Amino acid sequence: MSRIIAIANQKGGVGKTTTAINLGAALAALEKSVLLIDCDPQGNATRGLGQEAEDPHLYQVLLDDVPLREAVLPTPFPQLDLVPTNRELVGAEVEFVQIEGWEHSLARALGEVGSEYETVLLDCPPSLGHLTVCSLVAADGVLVPLQCEYFALEGVSELIRTVGRVQRALNPRLEIEGIVLTMFDERTNLAREVAAEARSHFEDRVYETVVPRNVRLAEAPSHGLPILQYDIRSRGAEAFLALAKEFLQKAA
Amino acid sequence: MSRIIAIANQKGGVGKTTTAINLGAALAALEKSVLLIDCDPQGNATRGLGQEAEDPHLYQVLLDDVPLREAVLPTPFPQLDLVPTNRELVGAEVEFVQIEGWEHSLARALGEVGSEYETVLLDCPPSLGHLTVCSLVAADGVLVPLQCEYFALEGVSELIRTVGRVQRALNPRLEIEGIVLTMFDERTNLAREVAAEARSHFEDRVYETVVPRNVRLAEAPSHGLPILQYDIRSRGAEAFLALAKEFLQKAA
Ligand SMILES: Nc1ncnc2c1ncn2[C@@H]1O[C@H](COP(=O)(O)OP(=O)(O)OP(=O)(O)O)[C@@H](O)[C@H]1O
């Protein structure tokens, strides 16, 4: 049973890419096959896995009808494949408007390739523009990383409204997969207050697992490694293993 | 002598809004008049100053030709005025493509209002889309907040390339005002390594002043206050006062 999950939040720097890479790698470590698609022109998920996007990458799949299978790269991490991207994908934001039914281009491209993986993760850019909408149309669920800080909490309701609009107009099966609290620093009142507010507001849609602020998570991508491979003893690695297990339980 | 400065970086969560609000408030505290324009549909600079965007706000200025002066709000902080915004500004990203010369719409709107302030600060969204391009066309300089982490350093060269393109095609006076290192945590090797790399790569374009990671900076916006008013004794307040002084020295 394959599930396609968009990792989205228009607020910048809340841990979307860190969640995509490390939840992906943790699911792969638990022997669940994963395809990670980098839908952000920044290409951070690509770089964070130590890869480079050569042609064809996601841009050519969405705009030149190259079959997705041709853009899939194996990674050094078993059970984890990647569709990379680079700056060229910026062009999609503008060129999409000329294409009839652009919203469905990723869903179409995924076609039967998606069902060859148990989980497909889509790392979204920090906006609610065309690339994020395209990912939401292709997805079964949305995983929302929520940084435990003020501005991040402000923006979540807008994201939930956008998900509702996409669900009604373009993708009826889309649901909120869950909200994961990220960069939680237990030494600060701010983090505890934001976490408490998020739990009271979104209730059981918030995962039990909380990802702590842990510098090892910020160091790992500079070595092209997920946290499990970079430092298995770190609190970051522990958190993403726990999140992967909770994710699988919820999806069961 | 009035200067218009865009605060931009397509990487999300690097401290653009925090820099816009607190550099603005620090310049105002040094008796320099400041107009802060919230060019990000998230409206974080608006909320962070405790304000709400009622009509007319930036959207109506850019798309309905409402004079900018009518959208200017005084703030509780002397010498600091604000042009607020809200989610409606998202519409500008899409509607701009139908308007001839949209790139110059903010530059035109600023007209002579800009020269009534010693500094105009433009808080940009986390992308290199229409709203950021529009801000770069209106600006004399770009201030780049650079978070001392791996992904953030990756993206700076792309931003500098975009600035170069805008300078050549649309705004010949645009220059790099400076790069400010943000969220610097002196306890981590990562921050020291990224800072050293940024200084060796960008040399004297990097401000001497470094903004440390300081939870008081993340708490202040939930009270609708700049750091100087929220906690003048904090390291965040100290850093932004020093940055304001260095900013004024460099501009002299
Ligand atoms: N739990 C954590 N502890 C410490 N650092 C973290 C944590 N999660 C993410 N980071 C770091 O914080 C920064 C922002 O995270 P990341 O890039 O994953 O966010 P994002 O939401 O994908 O950003 P963007 O909006 O630009 O796509 C990165 O430098 C990352 O390494």
Ligand SMILES: Nc1ncnc2c1ncn2[C@@H]1O[C@H](COP(=O)(O)OP(=O)(O)OP(=O)(O)O)[C@@H](O)[C@H]1O
């Ligand atoms: N020096 C700092 N120390 C601690 N927290 C900080 C610091 N600077 C910013 N923050 C916090 O980090 C988060 C990201 O900062 P901010 O929102 O200013 O970044 P941004 O670049 O404007 O984000 P976006 O890309 O979404 O516009 C916010 O919660 C902010 O309060």
Ligand SMILES: [Mg+2]
């Ligand atoms: Mg990202």
Ligand SMILES: [Mg+2]
């Ligand atoms: Mg911002």
